[in-house]
Amino acid sequence: MRAALGAAARLLCLVILADGSALAGESELALSPAWLRALYYVPHSLGRTAGLVATPGFYLATTGRDDPQQELAATLAAFRAQVPAKADDHALCRFPRRRQLIAAAMPELAASWPVVACTAYRDWREAFPVEGASLVFSSNYLNNPSSMYGHTFLRLQRGNGTSQHGSDLLDYAVNFAANPDTANPLLYAAYGVSGRFFGGFSLMPYYLKVQEYANAESRDLWEYPLRLDGAGLDALMATLWEVGPHGIRYWYLDENCSFVLLAVIAAADPTITAADKFPLVVAPKDTVAALWRQGALGEPKRRLSAHSRLTLRRQALSADEASLLVRQIGAAKLLPEVAALPPASRTRVLDALLEWIAYDEKLAGTRRSEKHQQLWEDTLASRAATPGSSPLVVTDGVHLSRPDDGPSSQRVALGIDNVAGQGTDALIGFRFALHDLASPPIGYAKDQEITMGDFQLRAHRQSGGRYAVVPESFTLLRILSIPAFDRVTGAFAWTLTLGSERRLDTDGDAWLMHRLEGGAGIALDLLGGRIYAIPVIIVGRLNPATAQPGLGAGLRSGWTMSPTPRLQCGLRADSDRSSDAPVQPWWRLSAFASVAVTTQQELRFEAFKQAAQPWGTLAVWFRYL
Amino acid sequence: MKILTSLILSVMLSGSAAAADYGMAGCGLGSIVAHELHWSDNMAQIFVATSNGTAGSQTFGITSGTSNCGSAASPSVRGKVLGQKKAERTVYLHYNLAQVRADAARGDGEYIAGLADLFGCRNQLTGSYVGFASMSQRRHESLFNSNDAKVVQANFERALSQDNLACG
Structure with a gap:
């Protein structure tokens, strides 16, 4: 009897130990990164963790979206459940990732699961x-x-x-x-x-x-x-x-x-x-x-994109061939001069022409050439009649910035602004995204500026020596695209800006200008950099004396260059004029240089002069987040 | 904070976060290639075509097209469609015809290479598909005498047979 009791006690201890071990294993797994990530739990505000998946059926426990441990318990129960008539509906078949994790962490549990033929999953993997x-x-x-x-x-x-x-x-x-x-x-x-x-x-x-x-x-x-x-x-x-x-x-x-x-x-x-x-x-x-x-x-x-492929094909052309391509794209049919070229030359021109038509008409999928239908057919026929292949070789001729390179898209800014005779102000800023053309172009397109959610505040020293914080600018969106003008691709420069900025009136008093502006212009490669000029139409509060919206026009122009990948410098000249006659024209000139100190840090210097203000200097330090 | 920052920038959005507003594919390959559908309206439908009859639709048939095909988790018929190269060739040609034509005219390119793969015309040891590409260039006019993918496919099958290319 004592022996029997002893055996029973040992058995009970073993069961308790086994259960305790299993519980400990469950708890460990439920809080492990593997389980949390496999079930798409992500950190939320106030230290809360919640699952991303929002449709029913993914989290099995009632509180499973917020409680990884309850979800594990519910998953284990579902895995132990009897196999339904439609075996593929069993949790073991629906949740193979959880099955992998639990089987690896608690193999003793996996041994007790029912045998299920997960035909659908198996077939999907094979398909x-x-x-x-x-x-x-x-x-x-x-x-x-x-x-x-x-x-x-x-x-x-x-x-x-x-x-x-x-x-x-x-x-x-x-x-x-x-x-x-x-x-x-x-x-x-x-x-x-x-x-x-x-x-x-x-x-x-x-x-x-x-x-x-x-x-x-x-x-x-x-x-x-x-x-x-x-x-x-x-x-x-x-x-x-x-x-x-x-x-x-x-x-x-x-x-x-x-x-x-x-x-x-x-x-x-x-x-x-x-x-x-x-x-x-x-x-x-x-x-x-x-x-x-x-x-x-x-x-x-x-x-490569259609544009990059066209660029590479054009780079392979001689000057005469490039000139012929320009003439050809203005014609509805294939020019006799193209057909008369020696085979190697003809191949290059025809290949570039095919890329141009595909780019110009966005030929993709089932879309057919409509604008250049005859030319497309002629070019294909002529190219097919010219034996030999001409594979597109990706070279460094097309500059593409690696997305893993360069700073992150968000940044904070600290700056010091000094205007002759007016003292020194401090600037602080935050930008949600993404890149401006005054920054070195590492990791970003060198001819595209996309700014979204750019806040800047100015700590301005007042006459009493105290500082007042005032808004400097808030740019909701700014796009500045300055591809070099190209008769083949039709590329042109354009800009669109929605936001507010601090300006000075004729008396030197600050006011906040709100505006939506946009325009199209031209950009050219010049002096080792890119120069652009874009006339813009402006709608917004353009008169400091009134809050009424008005209409204006202006010019956005500049020149940028990158002597080295880590350095960007240039000039900017902006001006605008309100249709409201009493309002004086506004203009601003600046010269800037930006240095990428590290991948995530940038230092920018600027010398500027604007209407109603003497020369000033600005030094800004950016930290990308 | 999320909502605050979202609202701040809300006016910026007017485009589509999804690639496109997918249309309904109906069910099966025939319903796709029987209509002149523009790819961008029907990207998801290609999946309907290639997965119809496989269990894959259970997992990724989230787009509208799939739900048009009855039971999303229909029983698997392995290889019924996806494994059938002929069906896949037709879909491939339908959605890549302009690029296949251009590559064929040039006698090389990844789109003609993809078609060579689907016809089994690539040498598995060397990776070469030069015979297929050369044939495509040489017979360009007769191969692409139609914009119908099924017709082009039939042209290719006939040409491969006539040229006795090692495919299959």
Whole structure:
């Protein structure tokens, strides 16, 4: 009897120990980075952690979206549940990523799970054989506000579907994007930034994304291989299977496509911490840089946009051939001079011509040439009759800044402003995004300025010696695009600005000018840099004496150059005049030099003079976040 | 803070955060290639075409097109569509025709390489597809006598047969 009691006691102890061990294991797993990331828990305000996925069915516990431990308990219960008639509906089949994690952390539990034939998941994996994955960055697209900062998506490298040398175009793309449910632009804007839209995943052939970005929108693609081994790829596919059918609230500024992709990558590889580092705004470029710094990405491959391909083809032309190309693009049919060229020369001109038509007409997908239909047909026929291939070789002839390079998109600024005879003021600023042309162009396009949410305050010393803080400027949006004028591509300079800035009236008193301005002009390569002049129309508060809106016109001009990649210098001359006659014209001249001190720090000096003010100097230190 | 910063910048947005407003594909490849659809209106539909009949639609059939195809988690029929190179060639040609034509005229390029892969005309050891590319250049006029992907595909099949190229 005593022996029996002893045996029972030992058994009870073992059970308690085993349960305790299991509980400890559960608790450890539930709070582990692997579990938190696999279930898309992200830090929120006040130290709260919440799951990204917003549609029912992903979190199994009632409180699962906020409670990783409850979610693990619910998952374990679901894994132990009886297999339903439709086996693929069992949790073991629906949540293969969680299954991987729990099986690795608590193999004794996995041994007790029911045997389930997850046919759907198995077939899906076989239908999409994947042997690698890349993060693809699509460069900025100024024509669409939601694409101005670029975009990221995943490319899944196709495995045994073709030969080992198979075309990249036949790979797959995984995209996350908002699914807007309104066509009203105002509602769209409000919903987009306030998380009212759901975002969803889609899987498609990679060539569709190439068509969309590289061909239709002429955006260069950067393909960064993810450093995932076989187990990592397995985990990636498993988490895509889990989260793919679900919706995530889409916040344009932070929990956007790039952030969600970071979360997907971290769900597959828990050592990726990049998603934890974006408290405010997530710019696609910054996510690439964060992954790059963490060593999660390999060397990128460039896939050239239609514009870049045309640029390369044109660089291969001799001066005579380039001149002939210019004449040809003005003609509806192929010129006899082209057909009469020697074969090698003809090949170069025809290849450039094909690229030009494709670029000019945004030929992509099923779109056919309409403007140059006859020329397109003539060129194809002539080129096909000229034997020999002419592969496009990617060279450094097309300057493309690596998105992982250069400073981040957000920055704070501290500055000192001294105007002769008026003392020294301090400036402080914060900018949400992205880049201005007075900064060295490392990591950014050298001819595009996109500024969003740029605040500047001035601490102004008053007559009594005390400082008063007044607004200096607030730029909601500023775009300045200054590609060199090109008769072949039709490129022109343009600008658009919405914001407010402090100005001085004729008495030297400050007032705040609010305006929307825009215009188109010309930019040219000159004196080793780029010079531009853009006439603008201005609408806004242009008269300091009244708050009434008015109309004005002005000129935005300047010259920029980069003697070295870390140094940018130039001149700027802006002027405008209100249609309100008593208001004096305004103008401002400045010369600037900006030095990238480190990757994230920049020092800028400026000498300036504006209407109603003597010469002044400004020194600003930027810290990119 | 998120909402505050969002509101500050809300007026900036007027474009589409999604790539496009996808249309309905109907179900299956035929419904796609039977209509002259512009790719940008129908990017998601390509997935319907290539995944129709596979369980893949369970995971990624989030776009509107897929829901038009009945049960999203339809039973798998492995290789029924995606594995069928012929169907994939048609879709590929449909969505890449302009670039395939240009590459074929040049006698090289990644779009003609992709088509060579789908026809099984790339040497698996060397990665070469020069025979296919040369044929595409030489027979350019007859291969691309139509903008219908199915017709172009049939032209390629006939030309490959006539030239006895090692494909398959």
